[in-house]
Amino acid sequence: MKMKNNKVALVTGAGAGIGRAIAMRLASDGFDIVLNDIGEESIKNVASEIEELGQKSFAIVADISKRDQVFSMINQTVEHFGRLDVMVSNAGIVQVKPLLEITEEDLERIFRINVFGTMFCMQAAAEVMIKQNSGKIINASSTSGKRGVEFLGHYCATKFSVIGLTQTAAKELAPHGITVNAYCPGIVGTGMWEEIDRKMSEYMNVPLGETLKNKINGIPLGRIEEPIDVANYVSFLASEDSNYMTGQAVVIDGGMVFS
Ligand SMILES: NC(=O)C1=CN([C@@H]2O[C@H](COP(=O)(O)OP(=O)(O)OC[C@H]3O[C@@H](n4cnc5c(N)ncnc54)[C@H](O)[C@@H]3O)[C@@H](O)[C@H]2O)C=CC1
Numbered sequence: 001m002k003m004k005n006n007k008v009a010l011v012t013g014a015g016a017g018i019g020r021a022i023a024m025r026l027a028s029d030g031f032d033i034v035l036n037d038i039g040e041e042s043i044k045n046v047a048s049e050i051e052e053l054g055q056k057s058f059a060i061v062a063d064i065s066k067r068d069q070v071f072s073m074i075n076q077t078v079e080h081f082g083r084l085d086v087m088v089s090n091a092g093i094v095q096v097k098p099l100l101e102i103t104e105e106d107l108e109r110i111f112r113i114n115v116f117g118t119m120f121c122m123q124a125a126a127e128v129m130i131k132q133n134s135g136k137i138i139n140a141s142s143t144s145g146k147r148g149v150e151f152l153g154h155y156c157a158t159k160f161s162v163i164g165l166t167q168t169a170a171k172e173l174a175p176h177g178i179t180v181n182a183y184c185p186g187i188v189g190t191g192m193w194e195e196i197d198r199k200m201s202e203y204m205n206v207p208l209g210e211t212l213k214n215k216i217n218g219i220p221l222g223r224i225e226e227p228i229d230v231a232n233y234v235s236f237l238a239s240e241d242s243n244y245m246t247g248q249a250v251v252i253d254g255g256m257v258f259s
């Protein structure tokens with residue numbers, strides 16, 4: 001039976017895909033949930049589902065690439081719930097492009113969201129958690145943060161960066177009772193992979209679905225990763241069972257990448 005734990009978790013990019021699954025899983029674990037995304041409708045829907053589970057929810061539209069919006073989001077969270085125990089910096093974007101075609105604007109856009117956004121979320125959450133002398137920060141990296149992937153050069157660079165930020169924050173924030181870890185999914189069946197498959201089919205001149213099918217064929221556990229596979233691991237990171245773990249970036253990918 002689910003037990004309320006009187007703790008509050010904030011999940012960015014919670015309107016779809018992995019973020020939605022994390023929000024639902026943490027609600028099942030007894031957390032009250034702050035849902036963030038750039039569009040209102042998606043997080044309102046997830047908020048209703050969370051209320052059906054008997055947990056409180058609070059939806060905040062904010063663009064994580066904007067520092068002032070992130071700090072305002074954290075202030076609103078503390079005003080609403082009085083605390084912040086778990087910060088899941090999940091929101092991110094991908095772009096498929098060969099290295100030689102990546103423009104300055106492409107680099108700026110992807111780094112603004114995936115790296116600057118993660119940094120702002122960590123900074124704003126840490127300010128609150130330092131006052132509480134406790135907290136858990138959980139960042140989205142990827143198997144693309146562990147090794148390079150063709151046509152995903154700038155995306156990979158952002159996900160390597162997230163691991164660097166995670167390790168540094170783990171060391172700086174440990175004296176304040178705050179742990180900082182990352183999760184590294186593989187090939188997850190979300191809108192992000194629909195986009196990758198579509199773009200790869202254009203660049204490689206292969207039928208739609210072919211890239212994804214080939215990737216799935218290479219997964220030792222023999223199936224695509226579901227958002228809940230990631231959420232189950234984030235549930236552990238958000239729980240007291242992970243209290244002695246910090247600075248880690250663990251791969252959950254069905255056995256493709258060992259690190
Ligand atoms: N799908 C996959 O195979 C993998 C995904 N990841 C990472 O997991 C995270 C979630 O990925 P998915 O759920 O697959 O993506 P998705 O594209 O399905 O969902 C991402 C969500 O983030 C939101 N978002 C985008 N930009 C935002 C911004 N500036 N501010 C706030 N919200 C924003 C979107 O509106 C969307 O609801 C990302 O960081 C991604 O890089 C990592 C490894 C594999």
Ligand SMILES: CC(=O)C(C)=O
Nearest residue numbers: 094142143144186192
């Ligand atoms: C989307 C992603 O993180 C990949 C392809 O590794």
